[in-house]
Amino acid sequence: MINVAFFKDLPLFTLACSENLEMLAKSSKLLTYRKNQTFSYERTKNIFIYVIKGWLKLFKETSDGVETIVDILGEGNYCGEHFIFDIAENEPYKAQSISHVKLLVIPIQNLRHVITHDHTFALNFLKHNLRKQQRLHIQREHLSTQNATDRIACFILRLCEAKSLPQKTLKLTLPYDKTLLASQLGMRPETFSRALNNLKRKCGIHIKGGQIDINNLTTLINYVCHHCSNMNPCNVH
Amino acid sequence: MINVAFFKDLPLFTLACSENLEMLAKSSKLLTYRKNQTFSYERTKNIFIYVIKGWLKLFKETSDGVETIVDILGEGNYCGEHFIFDIAENEPYKAQSISHVKLLVIPIQNLRHVITHDHTFALNFLKHNLRKQQRLHIQREHLSTQNATDRIACFILRLCEAKSLPQKTLKLTLPYDKTLLASQLGMRPETFSRALNNLKRKCGIHIKGGQIDINNLTTLINYVCHHCSNMNPCNVH
DNA sequence: CGAAACCTTGACAATGTTCAATCACTGTGG
DNA sequence: CCACAGTGATTGAACATTGTCAAGGTTTCG
Numbered sequence: 001m002i003n004v005a006f007f008k009d010l011p012l013f014t015l016a017c018s019e020n021l022e023m024l025a026k027s028s029k030l031l032t033y034r035k036n037q038t039f040s041y042e043r044t045k046n047i048f049i050y051v052i053k054g055w056l057k058l059f060k061e062t063s064d065g066v067e068t069i070v071d072i073l074g075e076g077n078y079c080g081e082h083f084i085f086d087i088a089e090n091e092p093y094k095a096q097s098i099s100h101v102k103l104l105v106i107p108i109q110n111l112r113h114v115i116t117h118d119h120t121f122a123l124n125f126l127k128h129n130l131r132k133q134q135r136l137h138i139q140r141e142h143l144s145t146q147n148a149t150d151r152i153a154c155f156i157l158r159l160c161e162a163k164s165l166p167q168k169t170l171k172l173t174l175p176y177d178k179t180l181l182a183s184q185l186g187m188r189p190e191t192f193s194r195a196l197n198n199l200k201r202k203c204g205i206h207i208k209g210g211q212i213d214i215n216n217l218t219t220l221i222n223y224v225c226h227h228c229s230n231m232n233p234c235n236v237h
Numbered sequence: 238m239i240n241v242a243f244f245k246d247l248p249l250f251t252l253a254c255s256e257n258l259e260m261l262a263k264s265s266k267l268l269t270y271r272k273n274q275t276f277s278y279e280r281t282k283n284i285f286i287y288v289i290k291g292w293l294k295l296f297k298e299t300s301d302g303v304e305t306i307v308d309i310l311g312e313g314n315y316c317g318e319h320f321i322f323d324i325a326e327n328e329p330y331k332a333q334s335i336s337h338v339k340l341l342v343i344p345i346q347n348l349r350h351v352i353t354h355d356h357t358f359a360l361n362f363l364k365h366n367l368r369k370q371q372r373l374h375i376q377r378e379h380l381s382t383q384n385a386t387d388r389i390a391c392f393i394l395r396l397c398e399a400k401s402l403p404q405k406t407l408k409l410t411l412p413y414d415k416t417l418l419a420s421q422l423g424m425r426p427e428t429f430s431r432a433l434n435n436l437k438r439k440c441g442i443h444i445k446g447g448q449i450d451i452n453n454l455t456t457l458i459n460y461v462c463h464h465c466s467n468m469n470p471c472n473v474h
Numbered sequence: 475c476g477a478a479a480c481c482t483t484g485a486c487a488a489t490g491t492t493c494a495a496t497c498a499c500t501g502t503g504g
Numbered sequence: 505c506c507a508c509a510g511t512g513a514t515t516g517a518a519c520a521t522t523g524t525c526a527a528g529g530t531t532t533c534g
Contacts, residue, residue: 063463068382070374070466082371085364115363119356126352126363127322133366134319136373137307143380144423145305147521179480186381191522193482209481209531226300229307384489416512428490430514446499446513 002028002104010104011076012050012128016121020114027110033097041080042092046108048080049073054101055176060093069183072098074175081129083108084115098176138230143186146227148195151185153203153224158234160217170217174210199223239265239341247341248313249287249365253358257351264347270334278317279329283345285317286310291338292413297330306420309335311412318366320345321352335413375467380423383464385432388422390440390461395471397454407454411447436460 002025007013013021030052041049041058049056051073058070058079070093073079079095115122142151159172174181182192199205203220206213214220228234239262244250250258267289278286278295286293288310295307295316307330310316352359379388396409411418419429436442440457443450451457465471 060466062382062466066382066464068378068466070378082367085367087364087367087371116356116360119353119359122356122359122363123353126359126366127324129363129366129370130319130322130324133370133373134324136370136377140373140377140380141305141307143377145299145303177480188523189481190483190524194522197482227303229297229299229305414512425491426513427492427515431490434514 001026002030010050012078012125013121015124016114016118020118020121024106024110024114028104028106030102031105032100032102035097035099035101038094038096040092041095043083043086046083048078048083048106048108048111049095050078050104050106051075052102052104054097054099056101056103057096057098057180058093059096067183069180072176072180072184077132080108081125084112098180138234141229148185148187148191149198149202150224150227151187152192152195153199153220154228155181155185156199156205156212156214157217157220157224160214160220161234171211171213174212177210238263239267247287249315249362250358252361253351253355257355257358261343261347261351265341265343267339268342269337269339272334272336272338275331275333277329278332280320280323283320285315285320285343285345285348286332287315287341287343288312289339289341291334291336293338293340294333294335294417295330296333304420306417309413309417309421314369317345318362321349335417375471378466385422385424385428386435386439387461387464388424389429389432390436390457391465392418392422393436393442393449393451394454394457394461397451397457398471408448408450411449414447 004018004021004025007016007021007025007028013024016024041047053075056073056079058073059067060070061067071077071079115125142154146154156172159175160170178192178196179189182189185192187195196207200207203223204215205220206215225234241255241258241262244253244258244262244265250261253261278284290312293310293314293316295310296304297307298304308314308316352362379391383391393409396412397407415429415433416426419426422429424432433444437444440460441452442457443452462471
């Protein structure tokens with residue numbers, strides 16, 4: 001059984017009452033997958049997934065056989081919330097671990113029970129979901145207004161901010177491979193590769209494999225943020 | 238003062254208890270705007286807007302001066318939900334009536350009071366919001382995987398389904414002007430115009446101004462739905 | 475080492491944007 | 505009632521961006 005304190009420490013669950021936390025702890029499972037495990041994820045599975053560690057790719061296929069990324073979930077992200085109210089969804093998904101990954105798997109009926117009986121928890125859940133929604137909004141805006149280079153620059157910039165590094169020069173690592181990143185940002189790997197070269201030239205950044213060195217963060221901010229309607233620089237992770 | 242029964246009839250509010258409905262009815266306002274009225278919409282206004290009738294365009298400007306559509310709200314849609322928990326948002330918005338429009342305007346603090354004190358209402362609110370989120374997901378997918386013609390075809394198809402018209406042949410009217418529609422679908426008016434011509438040729442539909450005649454809905458469904466990962470044909474309005 | 479997966483590059487095709495010109499429609503004032 | 509201005513819609517031509525396909529380079533891992 002999962003430790004109640006473990007649940008209590010997760011931002012999404014921290015406000016649930018101890019009785020409910022106990023029930024969740026009893027009914028949930030912690031699963032780990034090594035890299036590149038794929039499993040289907042449908043309504044019938046009746047589970048909610050919360051990512052404890054690593055990266056999980058959600059994807060599905062269009063009927064003409066093209067794989068499309070639904071989402072890429074990192075630490076603290078989750079999926080399956082639409083199953084709570086049984087909202088008709090564009091199923092079925094598949095999920096794939098794109099790194100070593102640790103998942104908290106909660107049966108939907110238990111989560112539904114908590115959300116319908118614990119008002120404080122429900123409000124916290126709503127709040128988290130509104131943030132998720134806001135990220136979606138921004139991604140949608142970027143897809144319709146920014147070109148490939150802009151979108152990559154914005155992604156990198158948000159990587160910097162997620163690390164809360166206010167320095168002007170810094171090093172960071174892409175969280176997963178470039179092909180996947182390209183797909184998440186709505187472009188082909190070839191386009192991604194070329195756009196990254198644009199960024200090197202225009203913003204004086206250096207890229208070697210997944211390692212990125214940024215000489216001057218301000219140059220990057222100046223480059224990308226005025227194509228965007230958010231406050232500059234944005235604080236959306 | 239607004240009639241309590243009026244509130245009770247709105248899907249978003251129907252589950253609130255009568256005491257809260259009364260409070261909302263007392264504190265809210267019904268406003269009407271004629272076409273093309275613009276007003277700013279910021280956190281400081283502290284209002285939640287629910288569209289009773291007509292179409293409301295939400296937009297903002299990037300710092301290089303380009304207008305971008307945030308959303309276009311029709312009957313039963315709403316905005317301002319992120320203000321409830323004071324979620325940092327890419328403000329400020331502007332709003333513009335793109336038809337004669339009737340808005341229900343609720344002070345945020347009153348809505349917050351109801352949502353934090355009325356669990357049943359909060360759950361219903363969450364449910365509605367999850368549907369909104371799902372629409373966002375699909376729009377994001379389409380922007381990254383479908384071309385202009387596909388996106389228009391999908392939009393038209395969903396117009397048909399929103400009217401619950403199962404016939405094979407039907408007539409319908411675009412809800413607002415083509416320039417705006419183009420912008421909402423993430424393309425230029427010129428591209429929209431040309432893509433619409435593609436649709437005429439490929440799917441045997443006829444377009445005259447904002448009037449659309451569809452000879453054979455099946456042709457349209459066959460054309461668009463296999464570029465999409467949703468169940469075919471999709472039931473997302 | 476060798477295979478497989480990932481990444482990059484070039485050449486070219488497809489798609490979308492920009493700019494300018496023109497057309498269609500609508501409402502206004504003479 | 506007509507002329508006219510203003511807005512929205514369409515079209516063509518030039519251009520920019522992105523996608524596709526094929527080839528070769530790089531990295532990783534057994």
